[in-house]
Amino acid sequence: MTAIDPTAHLTAEQIEELGRELDAIRDEVIAGRGEKDAAYIRRVISAQRKLELASRGVLLFSIFPPAWLLGTAGLSVAKIIENMEIGHNVLHGQWDWMRDPKIHSTTWEWDHVSPSEQWKHSHNELHHTYTNVIGKDNDLGYGIMRVDEDQKWHPFHLGQPLWNLVNACFFEYGIAAYDLELGKNLHRSRRKDPEFRARARAVGRKIRKQALKDYVVHPLLSGPSFPTTLAATFTANLVRNIWSHSVIMCGHFPEGVQVFERRSIEGETRGQWYLRQMMGSANISGSRAMHFMTGNLSHQIEHHLFPDLPSNRYAEVAVKVRALFEKYELEYVTGPLPKQVFSAWRKVFRLSLPNRKREVTTRDRERELVAA
């Protein structure tokens, strides 16, 4: 946590040198991007679409239990790939360099209730810029949870294990609400703001379309299998939500990840920005299949350093990034999924209560520094 600054041993010059070394890693990948990468994403998109089609086809007969199982499993996997390895990454502009209007951040719409446009703003601009800065990065607990000692405790936080569970099950709706900044915008004074209303209507339209497809059209197409197909698509969405929620929780919540004070990012240099990304993210270790199913967000640290590099390159980038962590004696937070999920949940439980003893927080430390 934040009691001791784990980067205190680095001089300003070292931090800038680290920045230059990271820039070099980035430049190397950009120079080498090419035909193989383009073929990769096209292959993934094509396979995902075929899997989704096939699964929905099987679900037309979901009245038979084996068909239900097979179709639901296939659809869950297809939906996960669509959101994680494809949607999230395309919307980051990772594939914009291909200049293919069909695979471009400005044209892509994903299978998610939050419209791409709004998600890009809150995710790419806010979360990725202000990563783990208290009061700036709303991903830090999504505005409903306390995930660091430095965040002020409120009795509302007592219920946060429950909020987190509900959020996991309906994650895409949570994201949509959060992209709309509902917490802030439902205030009487803001509710009438025409810009907010337009965005809320866009979300409403997207939800309607998504729900119509998953919960009306496809079940209807299944005829006698209507109820079972309905249950299947609901389950697939549930699986996808819980999976992405877990993966994303592992990105910033596990023990060992740092959060930052608003003031600490004033006048931040490139090197310092990189350092904040390095200290504010955590990876998930695992097999290639595991990395793929997380949309390579298992390489969260690398993704935060270079959000717009093609996801298929994070694995090779990780080797070099990890070497830099070692060189600069920084802690590379990583672990298998169950361990990281457990760690994150434990934090959610622990911080639902006020800080036990007066732990030293960043704020206190800064106060001391100022006093000295």
Added chain:
Amino acid sequence: MVTTPLLPSDYLDLVGPLRAGADLRGRIEAVHPETGDAATVVIRPGRDWRGHTAGQYVRIGVDVDGTRLWRAYSITSPTDRRDGRITITVKAVRDGKVSNHLIRRATPGTLVRLEQPTGDFVLPPSAPAKVLFLTAGSGITPVMGMLRDIDFDDVVMVHCAPKPQDVIFRGELRDLVAVGKLRLTEVHTAADGRLDIARLDELVPDWAERETWACGPAGLLDAAEDHWAGHGVRERLRTERFRPVTAVVGEGGDGVDGGEVTFSTTGRTVAADGTTPLLAVGEEAGVLMPSGCRMGICFGCVTPLRAGAVRDLRTGEITEAEPGVLIQTCVSAAAGPCDIER
């Protein structure tokens, strides 16, 4: 409703990229070498291909190293080719991305994007009695499309190439000459130097009476336009340029300042100099920039200018942002900070 957020076509494209109703694509079926640095590419166009008029060109989007690049190529196949295929003939440009890719690396089976054919470098509905083709290098391509399309009564061709072996379609031209369908003069510039346009009097004494189509490098075309105008027969001459008329401003970039260019739809801001077309600036930054001829003639690249000012690279003229102002990004460069709606 069934496929949201995708369209049914996104799924149909998986199996039928050339089907009717799809974005217009083509499949490369073969690449035949023509000379040491030119090749003919045989393309099977999608079902919605409307067919071309001899002399027209097609805009083609090719993935080079994974990145889609758009270029224009004249169609060299006749309009009534039985199998419905079209051909383009590409000559390598030094360091040229698309030309070298098509000639040396493109493989049969590759999909490319196409636009419908366009261009007004064409024959009138009934072919004129006396015709002159004045061409150089790859400029022979649109003319070959015409020669293959119809039989002319009286056609003369003056073609310039460095050496005899550099003449594209050499064998076919010889055949046409042999059966008396074409009179051909080759100018070999490596040995004889550039064609002096005044030599036309000697090569084609009745040139001024002929309806003329000319295609080649800017030097040749500029000279021809002056020559025809000087003799008061400018309306008999039609030209096709493969490259834009050279910029009158910023030679060497002296004294021409660029600025920060914001692509507001994509949300990207990059620095640009005052001589690089905004089309290239945007493409380099990963912004989706529509384009066509890349030389200011097709208007395939027009984009609203939301703020700031741009300079027309052909004339040096400055355009400032106002509601409704559209610019051609392929021939406009930043003149200070500006905001482009892409």
